[in-house]
Amino acid sequence: MIDTDHCGTSKDEIEGLKEELKKWKERIERAEKANTHLLCCKLSAEEECIKAEEELVKLKDFQEEQHKGNIKSRSNREAEVFLLSQENAELKREIEKLKEELAECNAVLSRDGRIKKKVAEKKVKFSHMEDMKDDYQDMNTHCVFGVTTKVPFRLNQNQALLTFEDEEVAQRLIKMGKHTVNLDNKTADVTVRPFTLEMGIKFELHVTISGKAINVAEVPELCIPEDWMRDKLELNFYKSEQGGGGEVENVSYDKHSRTAVITFLRPGAANSFVRCTKYPFFVNGSCYRLSVFPKTNVRLEQFQLYCGISKKTILLKGIQEMEDDEESIQDMIEIHFQKPSNSGGEIERIKYVSKGGAWVCFEEDT
Structure with a gap:
């Protein structure tokens, strides 16, 4: 038997209606919240619109004041604009120039802190010779070049x-x-x-021309051991037929580059080869011509940027x-x-x- 109220509605139907009413109430609450949010957005938009209109009015007033307050003639304004454009273009060129200088400075600084800078080729002229301040002469030739x-x-x-x-x-x-x-x-x-x-840069270039050692190039390629070639070079320069040379202290020979360094025992012995560009080399019954030039040591000192x-x-x-x-x-x-x-x-x-x-x-x- 089903329970009913006095109106003839069952309890299950009543419960269903209550649930339906609850859902509708929740929907109404959500709708009211959405409506409230939309009203807030509307008010905010109206305020922004009012502010924008006020800013527009101010801008129009400012433009009118500028237009009314401009007492300069058209020619003066054009001249001023022209000068400003010239200065602006010049400033842009200076900025680009500074950027290039900065890039160059970054490029010349290597990772180990050394500075690399290209210097134009310069011709130097011998002016005078100075005696060494020491009590003895080392028979080396010392040159100092100042470059700015x-x-x-x-x-x-x-x-x-x-x-x-x-x-x-x-x-x-x-x-x-x-x-x-x-x-x-x-x-x-x-x-x-x-x-x-x-x-800019300035530095001193110190060049020392050895009085005991000479460089030798274009040593012939011969099918003999390297120690034999060193002995033949030593003997050849020890018995110089051109008035130079003398007792040899050491011979450094590189077969691959066909070069050698001859170091004499007596200081000043290498000075006799300063003007000798080709030197005869007798070996195995043949005569070869060796390229001879001074052995130099070059160093840079007092390098300064200014x-x-x-x-x-x-x-x-x-x-x-x-x-x-x-x-x-x-x-x-x-x-x-x-x-x-x-x-x-x-x-x-x-x-x-x-x-x-x-x-x-x-x-x-x-």
């Missing part, structure tokens, strides 16, 4: 470099920053700036183009900056470029 590289600087169009005799004049003009120059009854506002030089700002030189920028030729404009600039009334002074050198560019080399100021 020139530092290049690129001078661009409508720029000038002025080097003054007095450092104070250059520093005074740099502190002024800008200067009005009179050029052929015309005035030009130019910028006075210092400039940083690129990296860079900095030239204290006596200034860089002029923004010189206006004129119809006069480059030499005439350079003379006018020099005359202007030589006058003390223009905060100038005596000029050692001047270089002005009206078109293109030019490289100017600086040497270390000793």
Whole structure:
């Protein structure tokens, strides 16, 4: 028999209805939460929209104020924009140049800390000979070469470099920053700036020419043991027919490279071979010609890197183009900056470029 209430509904049906009601309540709660979240998002979006409208109004007001407050003429604005674009392009070139210098500096530094730097080939000239300070002579020839590289600087169009005799004049003009120059009854506002030089190097090259040893090359290939070849070389240079040589202390022979080092016992014995480029070598009834040249020891000392700002030189920028030729404009600039009334002074050198560019080399100021 099934239990029913007074309305004729069974208990199971009532329980089912309760579960259904519970589910609907949960759905309503979730819907209310979603609705609340959407309302919050709507309010937030409205606030953002109001802020954006306020910012837009401010921006429009700012643009109107700028437009109303701009009292400069169109030509002046265009000239200012042109100068700024020139300075911007120049700064970009300087940045690229600095990047290249940084890459070069990183490249020349090897892992063991040594510095590798390419140095242009230079011709040297013998000037004088000095006696050794020691009480005895070692019969070696000692040479010392001082090498200092020139530092290049690129001078661009409508720029000038002025080097003054007095450092104070250059520093005074740099502190002024800008200067009005009179050029052929015309005035030009130019910028006075210092400039940083690129990296330069200087070092001493010490060369010692041995008075006891010589290098020998082009030793003939013979089917004899190496110790026999050493003995024949020793005997050949011991019995020199050209007035040189003497008792041999040691013979270092390399069969693969066909070279040898002959070391004499008497100091100064190798000096007689200085001007001898080919030397006769008699062996097994044949005569060969050996290449003979001094044995040298080369070492580099006091290697230094230097860079900095030239204290006596200034860089002029923004010189206006004129119809006069480059030499005439350079003379006018020099005359202007030589006058003390223009905060100038005596000029050692001047270089002005009206078109293109030019490289100017600086040497270390000793």
